[in-house]
Amino acid sequence: MPKLGAEPIRKAALINAAIFEVGRAGSLDVTVAQIAKRAGMSPALAHHYFGSKDQIFLAAMRYILRSYGQSVHDRLPGRGARGRLDAIVHASFAPQNFQRETVSAWLNFYALALNSREAARLLRVYHRRLHSNLIVALRGLTDHPERTADTLGALIDGVYLRAVLTPGPTDADAALNTIMTYLKEALA
Amino acid sequence: MPKLGAEPIRKAALINAAIFEVGRAGSLDVTVAQIAKRAGMSPALAHHYFGSKDQIFLAAMRYILRSYGQSVHDRLPGRGARGRLDAIVHASFAPQNFQRETVSAWLNFYALALNSREAARLLRVYHRRLHSNLIVALRGLTDHPERTADTLGALIDGVYLRAVLTPGPTDADAALNTIMTYLKEALA
Amino acid sequence: MPKLGAEPIRKAALINAAIFEVGRAGSLDVTVAQIAKRAGMSPALAHHYFGSKDQIFLAAMRYILRSYGQSVHDRLPGRGARGRLDAIVHASFAPQNFQRETVSAWLNFYALALNSREAARLLRVYHRRLHSNLIVALRGLTDHPERTADTLGALIDGVYLRAVLTPGPTDADAALNTIMTYLKEALA
Amino acid sequence: MPKLGAEPIRKAALINAAIFEVGRAGSLDVTVAQIAKRAGMSPALAHHYFGSKDQIFLAAMRYILRSYGQSVHDRLPGRGARGRLDAIVHASFAPQNFQRETVSAWLNFYALALNSREAARLLRVYHRRLHSNLIVALRGLTDHPERTADTLGALIDGVYLRAVLTPGPTDADAALNTIMTYLKEALA
DNA sequence: AATGAATGAGGATTCATTCAT
DNA sequence: GATGAATGAATCCTCATTCAT
Numbered sequence: 001m002p003k004l005g006a007e008p009i010r011k012a013a014l015i016n017a018a019i020f021e022v023g024r025a026g027s028l029d030v031t032v033a034q035i036a037k038r039a040g041m042s043p044a045l046a047h048h049y050f051g052s053k054d055q056i057f058l059a060a061m062r063y064i065l066r067s068y069g070q071s072v073h074d075r076l077p078g079r080g081a082r083g084r085l086d087a088i089v090h091a092s093f094a095p096q097n098f099q100r101e102t103v104s105a106w107l108n109f110y111a112l113a114l115n116s117r118e119a120a121r122l123l124r125v126y127h128r129r130l131h132s133n134l135i136v137a138l139r140g141l142t143d144h145p146e147r148t149a150d151t152l153g154a155l156i157d158g159v160y161l162r163a164v165l166t167p168g169p170t171d172a173d174a175a176l177n178t179i180m181t182y183l184k185e186a187l188a
Numbered sequence: 189m190p191k192l193g194a195e196p197i198r199k200a201a202l203i204n205a206a207i208f209e210v211g212r213a214g215s216l217d218v219t220v221a222q223i224a225k226r227a228g229m230s231p232a233l234a235h236h237y238f239g240s241k242d243q244i245f246l247a248a249m250r251y252i253l254r255s256y257g258q259s260v261h262d263r264l265p266g267r268g269a270r271g272r273l274d275a276i277v278h279a280s281f282a283p284q285n286f287q288r289e290t291v292s293a294w295l296n297f298y299a300l301a302l303n304s305r306e307a308a309r310l311l312r313v314y315h316r317r318l319h320s321n322l323i324v325a326l327r328g329l330t331d332h333p334e335r336t337a338d339t340l341g342a343l344i345d346g347v348y349l350r351a352v353l354t355p356g357p358t359d360a361d362a363a364l365n366t367i368m369t370y371l372k373e374a375l376a
Numbered sequence: 377m378p379k380l381g382a383e384p385i386r387k388a389a390l391i392n393a394a395i396f397e398v399g400r401a402g403s404l405d406v407t408v409a410q411i412a413k414r415a416g417m418s419p420a421l422a423h424h425y426f427g428s429k430d431q432i433f434l435a436a437m438r439y440i441l442r443s444y445g446q447s448v449h450d451r452l453p454g455r456g457a458r459g460r461l462d463a464i465v466h467a468s469f470a471p472q473n474f475q476r477e478t479v480s481a482w483l484n485f486y487a488l489a490l491n492s493r494e495a496a497r498l499l500r501v502y503h504r505r506l507h508s509n510l511i512v513a514l515r516g517l518t519d520h521p522e523r524t525a526d527t528l529g530a531l532i533d534g535v536y537l538r539a540v541l542t543p544g545p546t547d548a549d550a551a552l553n554t555i556m557t558y559l560k561e562a563l564a
Numbered sequence: 565m566p567k568l569g570a571e572p573i574r575k576a577a578l579i580n581a582a583i584f585e586v587g588r589a590g591s592l593d594v595t596v597a598q599i600a601k602r603a604g605m606s607p608a609l610a611h612h613y614f615g616s617k618d619q620i621f622l623a624a625m626r627y628i629l630r631s632y633g634q635s636v637h638d639r640l641p642g643r644g645a646r647g648r649l650d651a652i653v654h655a656s657f658a659p660q661n662f663q664r665e666t667v668s669a670w671l672n673f674y675a676l677a678l679n680s681r682e683a684a685r686l687l688r689v690y691h692r693r694l695h696s697n698l699i700v701a702l703r704g705l706t707d708h709p710e711r712t713a714d715t716l717g718a719l720i721d722g723v724y725l726r727a728v729l730t731p732g733p734t735d736a737d738a739a740l741n742t743i744m745t746y747l748k749e750a751l752a
Numbered sequence: 753a754a755t756g757a758a759t760g761a762g763g764a765t766t767c768a769t770t771c772a773t
Numbered sequence: 774g775a776t777g778a779a780t781g782a783a784t785c786c787t788c789a790t791t792c793a794t
Contacts, residue, residue: 006777006778006779007777007778010778025303026299026302026303027216027299027302027303028215029217031762031763031764032763032764032765033763033764041779041780042779042780042781043763043764043765043780044765044766044767044779044780044781045778045779045780047764047765047766048778048779048780052764052765053763053764053765104302107299108299110349110353111214111215111295111296111299113353114214114215114292114352114353115213115214115215120353120355123353127353147366147369150366151343151366151369151370153346153350154343154346154347154349154350154366155339155342155343155346156346157345157346157349157350158341158342158343158344158345158346158347158349159342159346161298161342161345161346161349162341162342162345164302165298165301165302165308165311165315167308178335178338178339178342181335181339182339182370182374185373185374185376186370186373188373188376194753195753198753219787219788219789220788220789220790221788221789229754229755230754230755230756231755231788231789231790232754232755232756232757232790232791232792233753233754233755235789235790235791236753236754236755240789240790241788241789241790382774382775383774386774401679402675402678402679403592403675403678403679404591405593407766407767407768408767408768408769409767409768417775417776418775418776418777419767419768419769419776420769420770420771420775420776420777420778421774421775421776423768423769423770424774424775424776428768428769429767429768429769480678483675484675486725486729487590487591487671487672487675489729490589490590490591490668490728490729491589491590491591496729496731499729503729523742523745526742527719527742527745527746529722529726530719530722530723530725530726530742531715531718531719531722532722533721533722533725533726534717534718534719534720534721534722534723534725535718535722537674537718537721537722537725538717538718538721540678541674541677541678541684541687541691543684554711554714554715554718557711557715558715558746558750561749561750561752562746562749564749564752570756570757570758571756571757574757595783595784595785596784596785596786597784597785605758605759606758606759606760607759607784607785607786608758608759608760608786608787608788609757609758609759611785611786611787612757612758612759615786616785616786617784617785617786
């Protein structure tokens with residue numbers, strides 16, 4: 001029973017399924033069949049909509065990136081001098097962005113950037129945007145916005161990395177706490 | 189005339205080859221054939237020595253971990269109150285540990301921990317040891333050795349992650365600088 | 377508003393598209409989707425009209441055969457004792473029958489006869505008709521109409537074969553010249 | 565039980581199997597699995613030795629061409645003024661070159677030349693060699709060696725084409741007879 | 753010790769065909 | 774009449790792994 005306008009629905013389902021499966025597997029070694037099955041369709045249809053496995057992954061990556069960007073946006077402008085900064089940081093550890101599967105998928109897409117021009121490009125764009133967002137947010141809070149932005153970015157990545165490597169449910173509070181403490185020291 | 193003690197030599201060659209190939213590929217998607225070829229032997233022999241591809245990877249991981257541990261050890265005790273701390277940090281960014289291929293391999297073995305009990309165990313051991321080393325090194329330098337150790341560990345990982353994602357040769361000085369600046373603030 | 381008589385128009389479009397695509401591809405490895413697209417409709421509609429890919433091909437073959445027959449017919453009776461013969465030969469190398477795509481399609485449908493009962497039957501009918509046409513045409517011109525008809529038929533096929541295998545535009549004049557020279561010798 | 569020096573044996577088996585299967589199927593639509601099975605091995609091994617299906621086909625084509633060339637060579641110099649010419653023509657209809665499967669395969673590889681650079685190249689080389697061989701053979705027998713060589717070449721192809729399209733066993737005598745009669749007329 | 757030989761198990765991708773609308 | 778949606782069945786190809794020598 002073909003429904004009209006199935007394409008966006010199917011694509012969204014595939015993207016979600018891809019993120020879930022990659023997150024669950026903890027690697028990009030996920031078959032199109034698995035993804036398609038989880039999305040409730042045949043592998044052939046997945047190919048029909050995305051053309052190739054790579055395109056599915058790239059779409060998933062774009063989705064995560066956009067989703068995170070939206071997450072930040074929703075929190076702006078925030079309150080007070082640190083409003084911007086807090087918005088960015090909190091978004092990184094918001095429940096929908098910091099679930100095990102999401103973080104795991106996120107890091108695996110990071111790895112994809114080592115082998116895919118397009119993935120690398122997506123990541124570069126994201127990094128640049130995060131960086132400039134942080135610069136703006138840190139202005140007036142420190143004399144070294146550049147350096148602090150870099151360190152903060154790296155620290156968030158590191159915390160993500162450790163979050164997935166630690167068994168059990170991810171602890172957003174602990175993660176956030178680490179970041180906040182760092183900021184307190186750095187902005188002292 | 190088969191050489192005596194060929195086994196350790198062959199195994200070492202395979203481990204090096206595995207690290208190199210994984211680092212070069214930027215993923216664990218490396219075939220046994222590739223590794224064996226680089227190590228100058230047949231895939232069959234690689235299997236003979238390690239039993240399976242997984243075992244090759246695990247051995248490579250153990251080697252990297254041990255190698256890093258040795259690297260720290262060689263720098264101890266270091267000088268002054270911060271001698272221990274500096275030894276640990278500097279080891280992380282020493283040339284042999286911070287080459288692109290090594291770091292890339294390192295992070296990919298990290299990912300392996302998500303799928304392999306044994307890899308996870310190895311990583312846990314390493315994390316624990318690093319952590320306790322840092323605790324000892326930070327004692328007397330801060331009131332919060334525990335927290336600082338955690339943050340420092342995560343930050344190093346994050347810096348590694350960004351180092352491989354940045355095209356071009358890795359910049360150990362910049363990396364080290366980031367870490368040192370953090371420490372200065374944190375131990376202020 | 378569905379047009380009356382859409383069926384024959386659609387079918388013709390599909391047949392033309394099939395000939396074009398097969399000719400262009402230089403093989404029967406052409407998808408129904410390609411054919412349908414060129415014919416300006418969906419693959420599903422192509423199936424609706426023809427039932428299967430094979431039927432599309434067979435219809436295309438029938439069309440080419442009929443078209444060639446018509447081409448001969450249009451030239452009859454011709455002039456003089458050799459009028460019939462010339463009509464047949466010239467039809468074979470008339471522009472509309474000797475374009476690269478058409479010839480290529482033609483030969484590929486030949487190949488189809490090896491695998492399809494119906495295609496074989498079509499070809500047999502065509503061969504028989506060509507043969508008897510030639511016999512009639514050669515009567516009075518040679519003592520061996522049978523043999524000459526056979527040889528002429530084979531030669532035309534061979535010339536077709538070489539025409540498609542030679543890169544660049546097909547050279548109808550050269551082809552015709554080869555045939556005419558043969559006839560001159562054979563009918564001497 | 566792996567035998568030493570299996571490679572040439574396996575390759576030869578695959579080439580033979582490919583020719584047989586293509587000839588039998590009457591098209592290049594033959595799977596690697598079919599070929600490998602007939603050659604008595606797994607599809608994986610076929611890929612191991614040839615790298616791809618295309619390479620198997622090209623090797624088979626090369627083999628047929630070489631084989632035909634050898635066949636001509638074995639008949640040289642022949643006897644009398646027409647020795648060379650007869651050698652070439654007879655080779656074309658010698659039993660091993662004129663069996664249904666071989667001829668069918670031969671024509672299908674012709675078709676391959678429309679889609680494969682390398683196949684086209686092989687065919688061009690063969691055509692050129694045949695042509696120059698014929699020119700040499702016809703010198704002294706006719707004033708138009710060039711033209712006769714062309715016609716003869718095309719005629720042989722045409723006869724081949726009709727041979728495979730005619731059901732039942734190929735009739736080498738009839739084919740040869742057609743050619744010889746043509747030559748008698750052309751060289752009159 | 754060492755390897756060439758061999759394969760089973762899978763995985764991405766394609767495509768003719770069907771069907772509900 | 775016409776099509777978007779959907780899929781089962783194939784097909785090429787890869788690769789870890791085994792084994793006889």
